[in-house]
Amino acid sequence: RKEVEQDPGPFNVPEGATVAFNCTYSNSASQSFFWYRQDCRKEPKLLMSVYSSGNEDGRFTAQLNRASQYISLLIRDSKLSDSATYLCVVNNAGNQFYFGTGTSLTVIP
Amino acid sequence: NAGVTQTPKFQVLKTGQSMTLQCAQDMNHNSMYWYRQDPGMGLRLIYYSASEGTTDKGEVPNGYNVSRLNKREFSLRLESAAPSQTSVYFCASRTGHTYEQYFGPGTRLTVT
Numbered sequence: 001r002k003e004v005e006q007d008p009g010p011f012n013v014p015e016g017a018t019v020a021f022n023c024t025y026s027n028s029a030s031q032s033f034f035w036y037r038q039d040c041r042k043e044p045k046l047l048m049s050v051y052s053s054g055n056e057d058g059r060f061t062a063q064l065n066r067a068s069q070y071i072s073l074l075i076r077d078s079k080l081s082d083s084a085t086y087l088c089v090v091n092n093a094g095n096q097f098y099f100g101t102g103t104s105l106t107v108i109p
Numbered sequence: 110n111a112g113v114t115q116t117p118k119f120q121v122l123k124t125g126q127s128m129t130l131q132c133a134q135d136m137n138h139n140s141m142y143w144y145r146q147d148p149g150m151g152l153r154l155i156y157y158s159a160s161e162g163t164t165d166k167g168e169v170p171n172g173y174n175v176s177r178l179n180k181r182e183f184s185l186r187l188e189s190a191a192p193s194q195t196s197v198y199f200c201a202s203r204t205g206h207t208y209e210q211y212f213g214p215g216t217r218l219t220v221t
Contacts, residue, residue, distance in 0.1 A: 004151065032208040043199055043212035044152070087151070091208045095140060095159055096167065099151035 001026050004090050006100035014108050017078050021103045023088030024070045032091040033064055033071045037084045038102065044087055047073075078107045110135050113213035115200050121219045122190045130185040130216050132200030139205045141183035142167075143175060145196040146215075152199065158183055190220045 006023045013019045025033075033050035048055065050062040050071050061074040075082055088100035113134045122128055134141065139160045144152040154167030158177040172194060174186045183202075187194060197217050201210040 034209065043214050045212070046209050049207075049209060095142070095157045095165065096154060097142075097152075097208075097210065099144075099153075101149060101151045 003027060003098035004088055004100040006088050006103050008101055008103060010104040010106060012106045012108055013078055015078055015080060017107075018074065018076045019078060019105065020075075021073045021086055021088075021105075022070050023072070023100050023103075024068075025088075025090045025098070026069070027090070027092055028066075028069060029092055030069075030090045031093040033062075034089040034091075035060075035062055035071075035073050036087040036089055036099075038087055039084050047086070075105075078105075080107050080109060083107045112136065113200055113202055113211055115198075115213035115216050117216060118214065119217045121221065122187075123221055124191060126190050127186065127188050128190065128218075129187075130198055130200075130218075131182070132184065132213055133182045134200075134202040134211070134213075135181065136202060136204075136211065137180070138202035138211075139180070140203050141177065142201040142203075142210065143173070143183070143185045144199045144201065145169065145194075146199060147196050155185065155198075187218075190218075192220045194218065195220045 035047040036044040037047045038044045054063045059076045063072045085102040116131045142157045143155040156175040158164045161180045200213040203210045
């Protein structure tokens with residue numbers, strides 16, 4: 001079983017829409033969770049860390065559900081510039097980080 | 110600050126050739142990482158260095174060696190390249206205080 005699983009999409013949404021991505025992880029001892037954004041042929045860039053209480057950064061909201069072992073990312077009022085691949089990342093409190101395969105988002109004018 | 114830099118950006122090798130990928134960071138981070146990214150797969154950890162002078166294997170270390178030259182630099186060596194090592198290689202670093210990683214721009218390697 002993979003450590004981290006994501007729906008690869010693609011998600012094609014119109015500008016202004018709200019879109020949500022989920023990611024499940026297999027190790028119940030996992031402690032740190034992140035969403036990264038990766039543009040085509042570029043490096044991953046940290047979008048936000050995911051805290052137990054949930055956190056929000058502008059149009060982006062991340063949630064953690066430890067009981068069901070998933071994290072989510074909600075993007076409100078989608079912009080064309082949000083088009084990218086979103087990577088879910090899980091850490092088990094060491095130096096081993098596990099990446100999902102990514103969810104592709106295209107925001108359509 | 111340049112952040113994390115990698116050289117070269119692109120490389121084509123023939124099977125059996127060797128090469129070293131270079132990575133440097135100017136953020137005074139303790140931990141550094143080498144990943145590979147292949148189509149349809151998440152980034153996979155090759156090796157990491159928790160601090161200067163230490164290195165450890167990750168998920169896919171076979172065919173690679175690493176050197177943590179000093180706190181700034183962490184290199185990845187392919188001794189005898191194979192077509193299965195065709196990939197995009199990313200270097201990353203982080204402080205000891207958080208688990209947030211910062212990535213270099215990547216090296217696109219093709220082995221023919």
